[in-house]
């Protein structure tokens with residue numbers, strides 16, 4: 001949901017500026033749902049809540065289609081259960097715009113996603129009344145699980161060969177539409193193969209879990225553009241048609257969704273309701289867990305390579321006093337104020353050693369909350385037991401910019417930030 005409010009605001013402003021003369025379509029190339037902590041059984045309930053808000057918001061804020069990738073399948077299994085489907089589709093109409101030509105259910109209990117959707121747009125600047133039919137079709141790679149290894153079956157769905165699916169679906173779609181957009185969750189070499197084998201495709205919008213802003217390039221008849229991972233940038237593909245409706249040119253650019261783009265108020269409301277519901281659920285779960293927790297399931301500091309800043313304080317009192325006064329010492333309170341202290345998308349940079357044997361959650365490892373000494377200097381157990389020079393060298397500014405990233409700390413500048421926490 002990150003970035004939604006700015007994305008929506010940009011699109012509204014764009015439509016407004018062009019007096020609605022430029023028709024727009026709004027698509028997602030895949031990986032819209034999270035499969036966080038999916039173990040093969042059901043998704044945890046708060047993760048489902050998060051996903052539910054995604055499917056709701058995509059519908060409310062008029063996305064035209066979204067491609068399904070292997071990461072989307074655990075939640076798709078909830079959405080496409082035959083049992084109760086009609087009711088669900090009425091509540092979240094966007095379910096019917098989740099496309100994939102190569103995902104099939106393994107069992108009869110589930111429906112298949114539609115391979116494509118067709119949108120009709122009015123070409124206001126061409127002959128009056130002229131329309132363009134756009135087919136939006138989806139493909140995904142199978143799930144990579146190791147070097148040269150892919151998992152074909154995920155969460156009760158089977159991911160078929162995208163190239164076979166393309167041969168099956170595209171000729172049929174071409175009969176119905178003027179322009180074909182293929183959404184492709186796959187690496188570049190596969191997207192190029194898709195383009196070179198299928199002359200029906202006019203444009204491929206690709207996605208894979210990488211942050212890059214490659215310029216669009218042409219391959220066979222198609223233009224291939226990749227979306228930026230996550231929602232920090234909105235990719236814009238402009239398609240120029242000549243008087244006959246044939247494609248003349250396609251240009252892409254990436255719009256940074258930074259603070260210059262105002263938030264759309266309605267979308268802000270949706271995002272905040274989503275967060276509230278999500279965090280309430282997470283908090284409730286965390287409390288339930290802590291109530292039933294055996295003392296032994298807390299991560300004892302003795303079992304971690306980290307020891308926590310209190311121990312460092314016994315020898316480095318001055319450094320500790322300076323640290324205590326810094327924002328780093330209150331980084332968890334900052335998340336608590338936002339009710340996001342259990343949000344695994346947030347905690348990483350606000351704690352010590354997340355997913356490295358340090359912080360797990362506020363319930364099991366409160367001692368590792370906040371940005372402490374070892375968040376910068378690294379695990380300190382051995383050093384505290386055998387103090388000596390040589391421990392804890394941190395290269396700057398890169399040691400800072402792992403957390404002070406452009407999106408999360410846009411004003412970061414080592415020369416002005418370091419003096420504030422120098423010790």
Ligand code: HEC
Pocket residue numbers: 307308309311312313314315316373374377379380381383384385387388389390391392393
């Ligand atoms: C038992 C005392 C003790 C504890 C506990 C301790 N240190 Fe040290 N630390 C030392 C000593 C002694 C040195 C070496 C000082 C020197 O020779 O200049 C040192 C050096 C350092 C250095 C500088 C290394 C260098 O090469 O100059 C850093 C950074 C450091 N400690 C960080 C920490 C952190 C972070 C913790 C907690 C995880 C910690 N220390 C815990 C005693 C301790």
Ligand code: HEC
Pocket residue numbers: 325326327328330331332334335348349350351371375376396399400401402403404414417418420421
């Ligand atoms: C583990 C992640 C992490 C690393 C590494 C990190 N920071 Fe931070 N930093 C944060 C977070 C999170 C905040 C926001 C704290 C808050 O206000 O809740 C912050 C806030 C700050 C602030 C503003 C708060 C204050 O005390 O004035 C400064 C200055 C700062 N960091 C400097 C640095 C510098 C310099 C480095 C590198 C030497 C660094 N940080 C490395 C996570 C990190």
Ligand code: HEC
Pocket residue numbers: 334335338340343345346347348349350402403404405408409410411412
């Ligand atoms: C990649 C690391 C990183 C992640 C992930 C991260 N933060 Fe932060 N956060 C920081 C840093 C660094 C700062 C300090 C920014 C500064 O002062 O320049 C910060 C500051 C903040 C602040 C105080 C400053 C402000 O912008 O108002 C809040 C609130 C905050 N983070 C909330 C969150 C929430 C909520 C999430 C999860 C959605 C999150 N953070 C995820 C690194 C991160």
Ligand code: HEC
Pocket residue numbers: 309312313316319320321323328371372373374375376377393394396421423
């Ligand atoms: C935000 C990152 C960050 C945090 C948090 C942090 N430090 Fe440091 N620390 C640094 C940097 C950067 C230096 C300077 C290293 C240099 O000049 O090479 C430094 C220097 C030091 C030194 C002096 C090393 C020397 O060569 O003189 C000690 C000791 C030290 N830190 C201990 C601590 C202790 C103890 C804590 C926790 C109370 C702590 N630091 C928290 C980043 C951090």
